[in-house]
Amino acid sequence: MIEYAADPGPGSGRRRPRADFTSDAPRLSLNGRWEFRLAETAAGTGDQLLAADDPGWDTIRVPAHWVLEGHDRPLYTNTAFPFPIDPPRLPAQNPTGDYRRRFDLPSAWPAGRTVLRFQGVDSCATVWLNGRLLGHSKGSRLPFEFDVTDAVRPTGNLLAVRVNRWSSGSYLEDQDMWWLPGIFRDVELLARPDGASDDHFVHADYDAAAGTGELRVDADVPGLVELPELGIRVATGETVRLEQVQPWSAERPRLYRGTLTAGGERIDLAIGFRRVEITDGVLIINGRPVKLRGVNRHEHDPDRGRALDRETMIDDIVLMKRHNVNAVRTAHYPPHPEFLRLCDEYGLWVVEECDIETHGFIYAGWQGNPLDEPEWRDALLDRIDRMIERDKNRPSVIIWSLGNESWTGRNLAAIEDRIRRRDPSRPLHYEREPSYRHSDFFSKMYLDLDELRLIADRAEPTPDGVEAGSDDDHRRRGLPFLLCEYAHAMGNGPGGLSDYQELLESSDRFAGAFVWEWIDHGLTGRTESGEAYVRHGGDTDYRPNGGSYCLDGLLFADRTPSPGLDELKKAIEPVTIMIDPEAGTITVRNRQHTAGLEQLRFRWHTEVDGLPAESGSLDVPDCRPGQRASVPLPRVAPAETGETWLTVTAELAHDQLWAPAGHEIAWAQAQLPGPSTGSGHGLSTTTPELVEGQTTITLGPATFDRGTGSLIDLAGLPVTGPTLDLWRAPTENDRGQGDRNRLAATWQAVGLDRVLHRTDAVHVLDGELVITGRSAPATQPFGVITRFAWRWDGSELRLTVDADPVGPWQETPYGKHAVTPPRIGIRLGLPGGFRDATWFGRGPDESYADSRAAARVGRFTRPIDALQTPYPVPQENGNHVDTRWLQLSGDGLPALRVTGAPLFDFTARRWTSEALAAADHPHQLEDSGRVWLNLDHGQQGLGSASCGPPLPDRYRLPIRPVRYSVMITLD
Template identity: 50%
Template sequence: MSQPYYEDTSPGYGARPARAAFTTDAATAGLGGIWRFHLSPAADLAPDGFWADDFDDSSWSLLPVPSHWPLHGHGSPVYTNIGYPFPLDPPRVPDENPTGDHRLVFELDDSWTREPAVLRFEGVDSCARIWLNGQELGVTRGSRLPVEFAAGPHLRAGRNVLAVRVHQWSSGSYLEDQDMWWLPGIFRDVTLIRRPPGGVEDAFVHAGYDTSTGRGTLRVDAVTRDGAEARLSVPELGVDDLPAGDTIAVEGVAPWTAETPRLYHGVLATGTERVTLRIGFRTVAVEDGQLRVNGRPLLLRGVNRHEHHPDHGRALPAELDREDVLLMKRHNINAVRTSHYPPHPRFLDLCDELGLWVVLECDLETHGFSAADWRGNPADAPEWAEACLDRIRRTVERDKNHPSVVMWSLGNESGTGRNLDAMAAWVRERDPGRPLHDEGDHECRHSDVYSRMYLPHDEVEAIGRHAEPPLDDPDADARRRSLPFILCEYAHAMGNGPGGLAEYQRLFERYPRLQGGFVWEWIDQGLRQRTPDGREFFAYGGDFGEPFHDGTFAIDGLLFPDRTPSPGLAELKKTVEPIAIRAAEGRGDGRGRRIRITNRYDFSDLSHLCFELALSSDGLPVLAKPLHVPPVAAGESAEIELPVLPPVDGEGWITISALLAEEQPWAPAGHEVAWTQLPLTEEEQASRRGTGPRPVPAPRRRPDGRLVLGSGEFDGRSGRLVRLGTMDVDGPVLDLWRAPTDNDRSASLWGPPDDSAVRWWRQAGLDRMVHRVDEVADGPDGVLVRTRVAAAAQASGMTVEYRWAADESGLVLTVRVEPAGDWPGGLPRLGVRMAVPGRLGQVRWFGRGPGEAYPDSRSAARVGRFSSTVDALQTPYVVPQENGARADVRWAELSGGDGPALRMESVGLPRFSLTARRWTTGDLESARHTTDLAASDRLFLHLDVAQYGLGSASCGPGVLPAHRLQAAPVTWSLRLSACG
């Protein structure tokens, strides 16, 4: 039996040479829209002759193109991270190979028959065979890369028939194992483009910039049909009729950077065609151990971006590319790695226009071969050489004219091998003006940067100090140590997290060799689904009945699937902000305090920003005024004297904000770029007076056994508070457990297998603690309850004392916890929980906000007064888990419905963290999707003095030692009162 074409390791056949994507004035016809579609479960069951003009497709389904057919009711999506969803037997694929036949009938006028034309596919997953009016044009593989076929000889006036057979599995699938949904289909644009005689076949813009002279150099190489002459005009620069291939110097150009994305509009013209070019002058090089653009080193504040939409998969609506770029710019992100394939070309157009550094990655990943110890890896096997070279050629040729693209990436997680070497050699010859990245090239044989994934902070610091473990080859070791270091992936944004972003950023800013990195990843790859009763949730691996899948691992983004920013994105914005505002030593001449402002932009001064100062007292505004800051140059600092501020009666805070002074293409005037808060010193605050609350009578026992103390009633046997004023309550009692986060459940990438935080916590029984009451006593000072909290089969436990006192303001609870025994894994949380009436759905608090905060993810939470609803306090992680904590709460009030409000106050330090929700921790832990959470008629409150950090152990390092919660004696106090 002969090998089917879809199992051939070649790139395909019939395609025209790869070229740059450009805008032309030649006629085009978009062929997107509604096509006829038929799905066969196997290639050999697909209908024969469907490409014929007279084939009857009237019984076929209708399918939009671009699209993925599994998202339109034809088959099901499959998600895997590393393992292939078919046997590892290259280049063979299963007999069960879903095959989608697509047909489109379209009309053309007779002008299309007079000149050559090409049929262009921007993306087809994974192998396609194409016929036009019954004539085969060819076969293509390379799903996320464009391909063109000569169409002119087969076009006709009037009715035309385009037929495309797409196989889900092919030899190309072995090169596309990219941690995403396997979604077949014609998922990008299909276009018919007229190619006039003497027209432009290809163009390559070379636009460099010399920082020492401020001069640009410009050359456009062109390939034309029939050897026609092409000439360039750039009116803004006075360039007129420059022959293609000629180099000129251009005086006084403004360089292109991601901070100042200056583009010049040019036209490359022949006698029959005009091609529009957007030209950005910049020079990229690795010099003096750093990645530099226009002579200055970059600090990449980046994200990895998969193309994803919860309804359309990778067939993104055009407006979402712009939405993504705007969101990135507004969150201080300056770089994108196009993981792990070239995106739709319009995304790069936006990066050019609005300003983002781009690491452009080839459509190549063979990660699943790691299961076979990389035996047969296409990155090294000779039979795959042409396929690998074809992919990098199509990548570079399509996107070579984008100034935003500052580095080519050969692919991702494909090991090492001679084919990667050949790809690197081809790129260096074709485009020596951009450095090369190769994630798997840890010895930097051909990479121009040293790139790693998910390294712990201490290893990153060692690399920053050039103190990483040496390579065996001294020459290779010396070369690697001379190169800049970039984390191509770090801070796995799965579920609640990532933690540790601020610590990474401090390392990047401290060591010049460390030039930043790319957070994994931009968006949760959840697919929108609905329950039978119509409630929306987002599906992940296994939700479609796949026998083999990687579950929730696709849910690891800074955006939720509907593009709602997660708390992780707010944290990233704060930690990578390009202006640092810190307190400076000493006082100014006017005796006001001084601040130090450091400009961490790579190129821009601060003239595009205005600064504001706001003073608050106990979270309430006192004054706001502009603050004069000079236009500090990039990389420089200045000290500013603040005005002398009036004393305040309460807890005082100064907030300083850096705002856009004028509207930018990516954000309105007033958009906040950076901020800091400084507490007032004691001398800056008015002295506080007052006698404090007066005590109330001692507790008394009622005939029913209940203890009454002030406004509280206690169960006489358990000592639990059961009523506060007229409000029924239950608790508070010690709580040590939280619904595990994705990071809690996972072992650190760099630790022992299965060594997750949850394993230690469950081993200690923290999810099944029982409470024993040892004493309930009442006396003149209040109520004392002594308990021991421990788990079955465990000797370790917690001795807990609850001391209740009362004053005219409410009940004061002092909790003292004394651990006994060993607690090697630490604690998830330490606090008390209680249940209160469900009507209390409105929340006000003075503390950190407005969003959630955890020990290693709290930079974005500022001190102030905030209000919300209990429902809005919840962070709707696609996979339910611990969420919603508001940190450093001084006081909080819950109100709503008929009845008093509940007020909770910190009494001294430590302050508490508030979590309020309508379901228990057990409910949260057992839910697979948000729709599994059913609201109770009660609210469940957690008042914590500490929680374990978040870390990034779902794919990376765990929680740093400073943010782990160890068992230790602790005492804290709260005041509870019913008010209003």
């Protein structure tokens, strides 16, 4: 048998690419159970594949990946090829799956042509039908078809497919994702009636100034186009001008449905009128500048890999829409065509990216990179053609992306030319080529805010390899800017989303930005005892692998939203609400592209110390996109005590396809003037005096060890601590990437994860118990002088913490930053019987210095176990900033209440930070029998340094003296 895997060509025997569509012509799904055998080399099972009477084959699902169906193993790499770089050749060890499917045609299968279509096979498929070789194809995330009219039989058909895990095509598919081979998208047989149209191209233009539309549907054979709603009944190729038409946009995805009839087949049309253009360096759609508030989306499911069903696609789109996401970059390949049909229907702007990435050639100094080698041109153009032709009629697709992270080369010009000739209606994007000659956007990844400010002013530095003042330099400065990846959502984070969005909204040069990325690429794993956990690349016994770098999404692998998704929703609100208590106004700014405020309703409510008080509706006048409207504050009765907070919300006034009426779009809060004294709290004991014993000191309800000053008992509750805490279990962003970002490595290098504590003195001074000491890591000359001052006033126990840095903190650089601790606070060990937490402050989810916009001020109650975010790689989580007071409770235990003076951060969990850092997976975390409570002056922010800039200095904890107080009471 002929072996095609190492042939650099794109395929053979296939039909030409064409538009994806649905019609009334019969089709036969060949999804289901197939026969399957896995072999070790590209030769597969040899001639056995075509032996119709060969028994004893396994069975496998189609669509699916064989490595997720019990055969071989999935592999994950980020940038590295998992095989030697020797293009186009592959290793002799090349796992190959041989597939067979037996089928009969339905009895009513019509005369005419019959087409066999594969929507996606990874990575090379060679296909036979009834022993006849049809051809082969590469380009894993793209469809291919064979005309099987002369090979198919009414009954007894045997379809055989040989799928090579590695092929020459793999050199073009080095995306940051799992390598998952197999027939993973639909396989179907299509009836093509005589005289039917195989391909058509919808041209639906919109003139925003006149409100008019223009329609022409080109087809490969003459046909009739009918759109009853518009009264259109014209021949293909004929242009129709419409005096009044509603445009398609992501906010108002207006589709006009009709048919194209030719040769007895009715093809479904879903036409959206819109015009995409770049004017004066600004991305304009339908006459207005656009802000793409987007995410990068890989296709992923923890059990099915990239074999997604329609319901899962809808789940993704609904979650995006409900979290204010209006755009998707299809990183880094065309998605299943059904996803784009749904984007048309639900309303999402789409940057569709071709299945081209050659990132691994970076390890060869880009020598042999296919983008610069003539023998790869056909394969590259084939992938472009298959993307463009399949999805050219999708109104949601507004930008074609040539590929990702493939550096540059001579073939880029051919790719650009091919697209512009076929479809000049959409602009082009490519990020990696420094001249940007082949892109209509200036585009970068993971920039910091200072770099973005320069780009906003069109004053960015000239890229390396481009001459300052050259034509390329001048052209690039005139282009709109697209931040195609930012805010790496790996683990706890990303931080700084509101900072980025504020800047991105400030200049029309910014076309938008796409968070990396939508979902964690975790796979379902099981322990020896059968417990499920999330498996990442580092859990696979293969090198190289990308470790946990595949867990970088706003959704966990099971599609549970992470706190980062709510933070993004808040940052990219399509309307913003500004409450000004001093001016007595509420101002609403409409940041939408198309819609006014008529589809929203506005409500308000007040809370006093987190308890409901008053509520009502706001009559906000309509305003067009880009405009503002103001209304007076509602009249609110002043509270006698406590903090009064006004919350204003914008919600859907009517049901939408993606959310019911009442779904919240945006919100804002402000504290109203008035008393701010919190409510008091009594104690179960009123012992006023300080009693010094031989080994202990008693102060009110508290008992301390006389030698160490540690709190050991609180009204009968066994307690340990407090100890100064300067460390947290590193987040993925703390671990960083690159020398400038490795905060966790710095902490470990200086020993902040192993701080030793010393008590220097325990003494009584003016009724206060004062414990002084020093906390410092071994080997280091710097540390922190501590002073814990306890005072009992008959109603509450007050702790004042002084932490004064001493020694050469700033003069001890590790990496490129001086040492700064991730946290400054105290830690207490409490009885494990505490079960619930109630607090007044920001919540309900975790919040940090640079990730707090989505956390409202209110009163919240959660089980202590629910305060932990189950990141698949254990790390710092569950912090809450701006806490006024916290109360812990449990069966049979007095309620423990901590009040700030005025604010503190808290975390509460059943394991220590040390145990959290030591665990590789959440199932390894065990209840210590205690509740470990952090009461912190503060923690540093999160950032997105796992792939991005360092954490900004304003979100680090400065090395300077700290004083803060908390009050402890018991009920």
